[in-house]
Amino acid sequence: MLFNALILALASYIPRFVPLVIFRKRIKSKFICSLLFYIPYAVLAGLTFPSILYSTGNIYTAIIGTAVALGLSFFKVNMALVALICVLTVFGLGFLF
Numbered sequence: 001m002l003f004n005a006l007i008l009a010l011a012s013y014i015p016r017f018v019p020l021v022i023f024r025k026r027i028k029s030k031f032i033c034s035l036l037f038y039i040p041y042a043v044l045a046g047l048t049f050p051s052i053l054y055s056t057g058n059i060y061t062a063i064i065g066t067a068v069a070l071g072l073s074f075f076k077v078n079m080a081l082v083a084l085i086c087v088l089t090v091f092g093l094g095f096l097f
Contacts, residue, residue: 056090060097065090 072082
């Protein structure tokens, strides 16, 4: 049990420590800075999007709910309101499909 905890600690510590060792000076490349800036967003989207499509059990309601969310967020609607409208949309469409 202690060995497993040690392995998990190392596995989570190494990705945080390695960039500090490799990049001791400030990164001046705009490309690398922007790449490092957008990686968390890309990973979050890559992990979340498949779950969105398969969360309802019906791909059509999931796609429509995603389209509603994207449309509302394009018009900068409050995030809580977007979530509520999408849940109600998918719930209502669940009766049709």
